[in-house]
Amino acid sequence: xxxxxxxxxxxxxxxxxxxxxxPDVLSxxxxxxxxxxxxxxxxxxxxxxxxxxxxxxxxxxxxxxxNEVPPESxxxxxxxxxxPGFVKGTGDVQLVDQGDGTTLMxxxxxxxxxxxxxxxxxxxxxxxxxxxxxxxxxxLDKALQERVAARSEGREAKVEAPTExxxxxxxxKDMAGEALSSRWLWIAVVxxxxxxxxxxxxxxxxxx
Amino acid sequence: MTKKYLGQRITRNExxxxxxxxxxxxxxxxxPGMLHAAFLRxxxxxxxxxxxxxxxxCNRPGVVAVYTAEDMGxxxxxxxxxxPAPRGIEGAFFHARTQxxxxxxxxxxxxxxxxxxxxxxxxxxxxxxxxxxxDLEPLEAVADLERALDPDAPLVHDDMESNLGSFVPQRKGDxxxxxxxxxxxxxRRIVIDRxxxxxxxxxxxxxxxxAKSQEMTIWDTTQAPIPLRNGLAGMLGLAEHQVxxxxxxxxxxxGPKIMMFQPEEVLLPWATMKLNRxxxxxxxxRENFVATTQERGQIHDAESALTKDGHILGVKDVFLHDxxxxxxxxxxxxxxxxxxxxxxxxxxxxxxxxKMVFTNKMIVTPVRGAGRPQGIFVIExxxxxxxxxxxIDRAELRRRNNLQPDAFPHNHKIxxxxxxxxxxxxxNYPATLAxxxxxxxxxxxxxxxxPALRAEGRHVGIGVVAFIETTGVGPYEGxxxxxxxxxxxxxATGVGTQGQGHFTAFxxxxxxxxxxxxxxxxxxxxxTAHFHWGTGTFAxxxxxxxxxxxxxxxxxxRVKVLKLASKxxxxxxxxxxxxxxxxxxxxxxxxxxxxGELAVLANPMRGAVxxxxxxxxxxxxxxGPQYGATANGTHAxxxxxxxxxxxxxxxxxxxxEDCGTIxxxxxxxxxxxxxxxxxxxxxxxxxxxxxxxxxxxxxxxxDYLIPRSTDMxxxxxxxxxxxxxxxxxxxxxxxxxxxxxxxxxxxAQAVEDALYDYDLEVLEMPLSPNRLFELCYQKGS
Numbered sequence: 005x006x007x008x009x010x011x012x013x014x015x016x017x018x019x020x021x022x023x024x025x026x027p028d029v030l031s032x033x034x035x036x037x038x039x040x041x042x043x044x045x046x047x048x049x050x051x052x053x054x055x056x057x058x059x060x061x062x063x064x065x066x067x068x069x070x071n072e073v074p075p076e077s078x079x080x081x082x083x084x085x086x087x088p089g090f091v092k093g094t095g096d097v098q099l100v101d102q103g104d105g106t107t108l109m110x111x112x113x114x115x116x117x118x119x120x121x122x123x124x125x126x127x128x129x130x131x132x133x134x135x136x137x138x139x140x141x142x143x144l145d146k147a148l149q150e151r152v153a154a155r156s157e158g159r160e161a162k163v164e165a166p167t168e169x170x171x172x173x174x175x176x177k178d179m180a181g182e183a184l185s186s187r188w189l190w191i192a193v194v195x196x197x198x199x200x201x202x203x204x205x206x207x208x209x210x211x212x
Numbered sequence: 213m214t215k216k217y218l219g220q221r222i223t224r225n226e227x228x229x230x231x232x233x234x235x236x237x238x239x240x241x242x243x244p245g246m247l248h249a250a251f252l253r254x255x256x257x258x259x260x261x262x263x264x265x266x267x268x269x270c271n272r273p274g275v276v277a278v279y280t281a282e283d284m285g286x287x288x289x290x291x292x293x294x295x296p297a298p299r300g301i302e303g304a305f306f307h308a309r310t311q312x313x314x315x316x317x318x319x320x321x322x323x324x325x326x327x328x329x330x331x332x333x334x335x336x337x338x339x340x341x342x343x344x345x346x347d348l349e350p351l352e353a354v355a356d357l358e359r360a361l362d363p364d365a366p367l368v369h370d371d372m373e374s375n376l377g378s379f380v381p382q383r384k385g386d387x388x389x390x391x392x393x394x395x396x397x398x399x400r401r402i403v404i405d406r407x408x409x410x411x412x413x414x415x416x417x418x419x420x421x422x423a424k425s426q427e428m429t430i431w432d433t434t435q436a437p438i439p440l441r442n443g444l445a446g447m448l449g450l451a452e453h454q455v456x457x458x459x460x461x462x463x464x465x466x467g468p469k470i471m472m473f474q475p476e477e478v479l480l481p482w483a484t485m486k487l488n489r490x491x492x493x494x495x496x497x498r499e500n501f502v503a504t505t506q507e508r509g510q511i512h513d514a515e516s517a518l519t520k521d522g523h524i525l526g527v528k529d530v531f532l533h534d535x536x537x538x539x540x541x542x543x544x545x546x547x548x549x550x551x552x553x554x555x556x557x558x559x560x561x562x563x564x565x566x567k568m569v570f571t572n573k574m575i576v577t578p579v580r581g582a583g584r585p586q587g588i589f590v591i592e593x594x595x596x597x598x599x600x601x602x603x604i605d606r607a608e609l610r611r612r613n614n615l616q617p618d619a620f621p622h623n624h625k626i627x628x629x630x631x632x633x634x635x636x637x638x639x640n641y642p643a644t645l646a647x648x649x650x651x652x653x654x655x656x657x658x659x660x661x662x663p664a665l666r667a668e669g670r671h672v673g674i675g676v677v678a679f680i681e682t683t684g685v686g687p688y689e690g691x692x693x694x695x696x697x698x699x700x701x702x703x704a705t706g707v708g709t710q711g712q713g714h715f716t717a718f719x720x721x722x723x724x725x726x727x728x729x730x731x732x733x734x735x736x737x738x739x740t741a742h743f744h745w746g747t748g749t750f751a752x753x754x755x756x757x758x759x760x761x762x763x764x765x766x767x768x769x770r771v772k773v774l775k776l777a778s779k780x781x782x783x784x785x786x787x788x789x790x791x792x793x794x795x796x797x798x799x800x801x802x803x804x805x806x807x808g809e810l811a812v813l814a815n816p817m818r819g820a821v822x823x824x825x826x827x828x829x830x831x832x833x834x835x836g837p838q839y840g841a842t843a844n845g846t847h848a849x850x851x852x853x854x855x856x857x858x859x860x861x862x863x864x865x866x867x868x869e870d871c872g873t874i875x876x877x878x879x880x881x882x883x884x885x886x887x888x889x890x891x892x893x894x895x896x897x898x899x900x901x902x903x904x905x906x907x908x909x910x911x912x913x914x915d916y917l918i919p920r921s922t923d924m925x926x927x928x929x930x931x932x933x934x935x936x937x938x939x940x941x942x943x944x945x946x947x948x949x950x951x952x953x954x955x956x957x958x959x960a961q962a963v964e965d966a967l968y969d970y971d972l973e974v975l976e977m978p979l980s981p982n983r984l985f986e987l988c989y990q991k992g993s
Contacts, residue, residue: 058914061342087342089255092350116905118322119255120498123911 005129007095008112011141017101020109021075023095023148035141035166035175038062046070054091055172056125056132061087064166075099080113089119109141111152123193128179135178139166214377217720217730221878225731226461226715228363235461237414238431239494244690246418247276249480249493251335252344253503254319257364257572257906258353261318269329269343277487278344279479280327281316283685286340287482288313291473292443297378300630306378306568306667307438309369310540311575313475318351318535319616321572322907323502325475330418330483330491353572353906359512359530360569368570373524377804378568382550384625385561390526394517394666402512403976404586404956406534407898409507409579410522410918411710413463414500419480420490425709425816428455430481433462433895434738435470437747440705441740443473443810444481448913452744455755459738460534465710467579468505470750471541506900507545507579509534510586517595517631522612526561529553529590533568536575543568545576545583547629548682552587552953556641556680556844557613564627572906578750580890580947581952588679592957595965597973603988605658605678606648614641614678628840629751632687634843637939639870644933645678648846651931657850658666666968671855672863673877673966676848679954683871683946684756684937688836690745691762693769694724699808699817700732703765706746707758708738713879715752718762720875721942725766726773727790728807745834752843752946755875760835760940765773768831770783773807776814776829822918842936845869847888853966858981858988860896860963863923869950870933873943880947883932887951888928893919894952895959899978 013020023029031040036053043049048067054060065084072078077098078170084091095113102108116131126130143166154161168176229235259350266278281288290310298308315326331337348672356988359365360375368375391397428450434440434457441457448455462469476493486492487571495504512531518524533546546566554562595613598718599606615622617640628634649655657674664673691705703722708713719733736742742932744782774785777795781788781803789798806828815828848866854860874880874892897917901909910916960974965985970988979987 026560058912085255116907118257118905120908120911122903122907123501124498124907124914127915135826 005115005117005133006113007115007133007137008091009137011109012106013108013109013145013148014104014105015152016105017075017099017107018098019148019182021150023144023151026119027067029144029147032147035139040067054086054088056121058130058131059088059120059125063091065091068112089120089121089124091116092116123199131179132175218722219874220720220876220974222716222720222730222876223748225712225719225735226713226862230461232431233957237413237461237463238418238433241431241492243418243420243490246492247330247487247490248334248337248520249329249476249483250329250334250341251476251499252327252329252341252346252882253499254315254322254324254326256319256350256353257355258351258368259319260351261315261349261632262349262849265345266327266392269340270347270461272340272343274332275329275340276325276332276489277330277483278340278526280481280812280985281314284313284482288316288448290841291478292538293542294472294540296542296812297543298547298627300341301380301382301627304378304380306543307372309377309538309570309860311475311538318746319348320607322598323499323574324537325503328479328483330487334494336653341721346795355573355904355906355912356570357571358455358508358536359508360571361532361905361945368572371975375570376567377535378543378566379542380547380550380566381564382626383563385526385527387526387563389563390561391493391517394525396601397515398518398594398601399513400516400593400597401974402514402590402593404508404510404589405976406506406509407579407894407978408501408841408900408916409466409468409504410898411464411466411469414497415469415476415477415504416473416494417480418490418492419484421481421484421488423488425834428481428484430678431457432457432459432477433465433469434459434464434472434477435710435750436472437708437738437740438744438746439748440472441744444478445664448485456739456741458740459708462708462710465749467507467582467750468577469710470748470787471505471575473575491865497913498911501916502574505575505577505579506536507576507582509576510549511545512590514590514594516598518598518602520602521607522598522602524557524559527553527559527591527594528563529539531567533566533944534571534573534576535545535568536571538575538796539570540566540575541577545578545612548583548628549587549757551624551626551628551634551682552584552680552824555588556615556639556678558615558619564626573902577814580887580949582751582949583811583893584681584953585680585894585956586950588677588954589957589960591952592677593960593975596961607645608676609616610645610676611642612643616642624685625874628671628682630840632839634682634837636680637642637839637937638682638872639842639844639936640933640937641678641844644844644846644870647757647931648676648848648866650783651868651929652864652866654848670852671966672850673962673964673968674848674850675958675962675965676846677954677958678844678846680844680945681950681953682840683752684837684940684944685753685840686757687747688834689747689758689761690743690832691832692743692763692830693760693762693765694808695726695773695811697808697812699728699806699811700734701726701728702734702736703762704736704739704742705758705762706738706743707749707754708747710781712749713876713882713920717875717879718759719754719760721763722766725763725770726807728793732793740795743773752841752948752950754946754948756841756944756946757837757851759875759944760942763942764835766830768833769829772829772831773810774813776810777957780810780813803881835940837939838936839939841939841945842871843869843871843947843950845950845954847958848951849958851964851966853984855967858984862892862925864929865927866929866931867951868931868933869943869947871950872935872937872945874932874934875944877932883947884930884951885928887949887953888955889919889924890981891952891955892923892959894978895956896979899924899980
């Protein structure tokens, strides 16, 4: 599966760079991330709950940063395994200073998906992954703006990660949006219900 | 003998039990203390196994045992080669690489088992799968057939030089010379993709070792209980009589259940002996998509040489056959393809190369049709293209090339799946074709209806294709028929039943021989404790091989009945008749004896059984045909395409089939309906999509589309031609697979005809609305 896109961050390039290289911030932006630990400057390990339609489960994996050219570009390698399958991919990320205080992030990569995640989740993979990326980047952008604002106000930045339910609800919304323009409406509706219900069970089960 | 039941539309003996929930399926088997198995399967299509740590899974409460290949010791062995390659074909080779019970060094397809958890419940066992830590080194996978033959392609089997598993060249006559003389040569590349058998019931197993009686009982959804019993006994070091395999009622099989010694089938019997407790495993649908067997993937480079008046001078076909990761079923599927390319036509020269290729995908073994649909698709497409090029009517072109009724036996002169020259025993192909054209009103449609519909802007097309099906191959089947003291008759045969109506069709044959009510004949199939000689249910052979064995055994009983009754009634045998459960003197109805009474006399409590005779009214007999009987048929359909959505509506569907003597038209038509629905699935709905890494992308019924009742034609109109086979006393030919075989080629032709203004040429199967749209618009309309 190919993944490519652009996103505009509302902040200077150096700030964006610091942000995307900070595991604490990053883990809040990864939907379903249970933990993300820094092994070295280039390597992180962590666990992440992934839910794609009827397929869900905990993935364990590592994140490798290479080809670093601060604050311009880096390469990200993901290697995760879990009950429902595996995810393996490499992507190039580029940060472009737009000169107006904003930073353009360009990313492109190739993901290999395997196991049940691929065989059963396939139909939803595209939408769900796009939705997760968009939400993750939006969360990062919020964190970025909070950092910038906090600095100018001389206070400490507060980063609040969205809950998994909020993530799931947003995925459902994105999928419903696609469904309205496709013939597979009924399937999508069922999936949306499953996701929302699953997410509620998941979070209430944890006492959240 | 009066034929009271043969050929009659008798409702099925088994239906009252089936419809009221009284039929035993494997999952109904419940034994106190029974454990449940769950398998850890590979998510990778190709990877090296570095280590498997099962310690956490073993410690989970409720888990009784966890096994990997390491635990199996000497029991770990690749499965047997179920079908060897034919010998004596010059230039041919075949490398056997059979499936293994659990992956040890590397995994070769997604779904291959790496460990099994046996626990107090399936729920617990599945949870424990998540506790197993497998360290795998992913390897580059090869999923594409052509890529697999690249010199730098990753090897599915490290000990081989390439992924080419087999090569079989076959020739009849001199194709190159025929090509020289031809007015027209057509060359096309034809691609056929994989589909699933998708039986309603997946594979299910219960294995129960009883240490006190030293007996193993295995309930299994297999199509071949007897060879399975014999093989498992050998593997487990038991005597064959210590192992009983029962294949009870089964919710469909369609081929994959003939694949024996699958990992689960080997592991459960082994584990029940270790644990001394019964174990059940039910294959779930996700497993069925990745861990059973599939069929159909082939790429053909086909060529035909014709005269300008449409006579075929020769056909050449070089094709790749996807075997998946292993080839336990030998060459049955691709040999069938190779054989069926000549179809029902008189083709003087033929050259074919079969190349079987290993890929990192699930194993390929026969699925209803078993290679024949591909062969038929190739020849029927070549004919359709020739018809257009030569401006000869499609039906007329077929008529000109059909083998004539006086051509039989006709030798196609190449080696078939039974390892003998492919000889067609009998048939009347022109009559079958003519009847189908008549039923669908071909001329009227082409000349009157279609022009009018086209004038309205509608896209309605007609198709007509012919096919053959090799059926009823040997080696043999057997049966035992017994008249019991109640006067009722019991029959036992070795073939298993997966919904074919054997309990009725077989009963009809026996009822006619013995003059009893068809409801008084009790048939047992697929239980090695009842009958333990035979091979299995495959190759459309039940009604040919097993039915003739049953007929022979019933005849044997009839002989005994007449002999004894003649003595008891004091009348010569010639004057006796068997009817209404009695033997009577033909002209003196009062002078009679019930079969039950006679059975008691044949098995006396005191006195003496005459030397040289046997007690009871029982006989066992066998039947093995000289070679397989070849059935044939013509299918025709009218369909409409909605050019905006590319959705297809089948308006009429006509089948004229010739499977020789018909035992029960009701059951036969049911077989045809089922076959056609599978064929429609193969044509427009069912496609297993793999990515380049060998990952199946549509492994659920959410994405893999099975045709629904609304996708079927409103009615399937069936006509029967009857050309009895001279190869067996009943004159039967098989019909189990026939319905599915010609449908993709028919669909292709009808769709092209419907979309006459799109310059469409269909050279692939399956299609889908999306794909049809692409084909129409990439060529430009």
